[in-house]
Amino acid sequence: MSRARDVAYACVMSASTEGAYANLIMPSLLRKAGLDGRDAGFATELAYGALRMRGLYDAIIAHASRRDPRDLDPELRVALWLGAHQALAMRVPPHAAVSETVDQVRRERGAGAAKLANAVMRRVTERDAEQWMSVVASGTGRDAMAVRHSHPAWVVEELERALAEDGRAGEISALLDADNSPARVTLVARPGLVDRDDLAHEAGGEAGEYSPYAVVMSGGRPGDLKSVADGTAAVQDEGSQVVAAALASVREAEPGERWLDMCAGPGGKAALLGALAAEHGAFLEALELHPHRAELVRGSIKAVPDGTVTVRVADATDFGEDGAYDRIVLDAPCSGLGALRRRPESRWRRQPEDLEELVPLQRALLANAERLLAPGGVLAYITCSPVVAETRDVVAGSGLRQLDAREAVARVTGTTARMWGSGPHVQLWTHVHGTDAMFLALLEKPAS
Numbered sequence: 087m088s089r090a091r092d093v094a095y096a097c098v099m100s101a102s103t104e105g106a107y108a109n110l111i112m113p114s115l116l117r118k119a120g121l122d123g124r125d126a127g128f129a130t131e132l133a134y135g136a137l138r139m140r141g142l143y144d145a146i147i148a149h150a151s152r153r154d155p156r157d158l159d160p161e162l163r164v165a166l167w168l169g170a171h172q173a174l175a176m177r178v179p180p181h182a183a184v185s186e187t188v189d190q191v192r193r194e195r196g197a198g199a200a201k202l203a204n205a206v207m208r209r210v211t212e213r214d215a216e217q218w219m220s221v222v223a224s225g226t227g228r229d230a231m232a233v234r235h236s237h238p239a240w241v242v243e244e245l246e247r248a249l250a251e252d253g254r255a256g257e258i259s260a261l262l263d264a265d266n267s268p269a270r271v272t273l274v275a276r277p278g279l280v281d282r283d284d285l286a287h288e289a290g291g292e293a294g295e296y297s298p299y300a301v302v303m304s305g306g307r308p309g310d311l312k313s314v315a316d317g318t319a320a321v322q323d324e325g326s327q328v329v330a331a332a333l334a335s336v337r338e339a340e341p342g343e344r345w346l347d348m349c350a351g352p353g354g355k356a357a358l359l360g361a362l363a364a365e366h367g368a369f370l371e372a373l374e375l376h377p378h379r380a381e382l383v384r385g386s387i388k389a390v391p392d393g394t395v396t397v398r399v400a401d402a403t404d405f406g407e408d409g410a411y412d413r414i415v416l417d418a419p420c421s422g423l424g425a426l427r428r429r430p431e432s433r434w435r436r437q438p439e440d441l442e443e444l445v446p447l448q449r450a451l452l453a454n455a456e457r458l459l460a461p462g463g464v465l466a467y468i469t470c471s472p473v474v475a476e477t478r479d480v481v482a483g484s485g486l487r488q489l490d491a492r493e494a495v496a497r498v499t500g501t502t503a504r505m506w507g508s509g510p511h512v513q514l515w516t517h518v519h520g521t522d523a524m525f526l527a528l529l530e531k532p533a534s
């Protein structure tokens with residue numbers, strides 16, 4: 087397993103000091119090291135777990151070393167996160183967690199740092215995780231909650247507020263726990279392109295709980311599936327499938343309808359909506375600001391019948407003719423605080439000030455969407471964040487009429503509207519629905 091530990095170390099170093107995305111670099115690190123099977127699983131669990139839980143481990147390291155972990159060399163700090171995760175969360179025997187960590191630090195930083203690592207790891211392994219919780223995260227206040235569940239305190243505050251607004255005060259602990267549990271891999275069987283049962287058979291998975299297009303994988307790599315390679319299927323969170331399909335289900339689509347995806351990269355929702363548009367003879371334009379992400383959209387839609395989807399590089403705050411579109415999806419750039427389980431490092435990279443840039447952008451995109459919508463047209467405002475300032479506050483500033491999104495979601499999922507909260511928008515929750523915490527509001531422009 088020592089090569090697996092080296093891979094985990096390289097991944098956590100890059101993600102925490104160079105701004106890399108762990109889930110993007112891990113596959114190539116594993117490939118270069120020639121790791122698969124159990125070793126690859128160990129490396130991935132170790133790296134992602136250490137990145138998620140580093141807030142808790144910093145509190146433990148601070149107690150064990152009597153130093154502020156931010157003052158330690160990055161190499162030493164990362165090795166200690168990995169050591170703590172092995173000892174406290176992965177059932178690696180304490181002596182192995184200590185010696186592997188000390189060896190790693192000696193290789194990276196020399197004998198002096200290794201001595202310090204040895205002293206700290208010995209103290210870390212004197213207690214188990216539960217015992218450490220009572221030392222560094224006792225009590226029920228927000229700060230203790232943040233340390234125990236390893237989230238920044240400001241993120242806990244935003245999530246608590248969003249839960250309370252949705253009638254779910256008191257569920258914060260369950261939500262933070264869900265953020266720390268790796269997501270199951272869910273595929274979308276793009277309608278008209280591949281049958282869901284056939285995809286389930288191919289993937290050895292089973293039908294998802296909510297989306298009529300979802301297949302939940304039980305193992306294996308999605309990239310090895312033929313349907314994923316040919317673009318008839320893809321990896322897509324079930325919540326993303328439901329909120330995108332809700333726009334198509336608002337009413338029967340007429341042939342020739344013009345649909346717009348304002349923020350399309352990397353193209354998951356554009357491909358699902360493109361497949362649905364093709365079934366009805368409608369057309370989809372997919373906008374993306376960044377050319378390299380527009381390329382990803384082109385890749386995503388490659389199996390959608392030719393002529394249905396047009397991809398453009400454009401700034402969606404300032405694009406298009408008044409009243410040109412019958413349906414618009416605005417899947418706005420957001421904090422992503424509803425998808426923390428997918429990106430292990432993202433909770434530490436986001437800052438409260440990010441909202442000061444994102445909210446005005448979300449408002450500007452929504453204002454342009456209002457202009458672009460045809461009379462009687464419908465807009466889906468979507469975020470993968472439940473943060474109030476990015477969701478209901480943005481929608482409250484719109485001049486459009488809110489439809490009951492619960493009815494559209496009920497139609498897509500074959501459930502009842504009552505099951506989706508008090509409306510008119512729908513907020514999905516990771517700890518309740520097992521999906522990303524997606525927000526959906528459906529807004530209609532009055533027919534003039």
Ligand SMILES: C[S@@+](CC[C@H](N)C(=O)[O-])C[C@H]1O[C@@H](n2cnc3c(N)ncnc32)[C@H](O)[C@@H]1O
Nearest residue numbers: 349350351352353354355374375401402417419
């Ligand atoms: C939340 S992501 C969209 C995810 C996508 N809908 C999907 O399902 O795959 C937001 C996207 O909006 C793009 N974006 C940001 N500002 C934009 C703008 N002014 N105009 C168009 N696209 C923008 C970002 O580059 C990013 O790709």
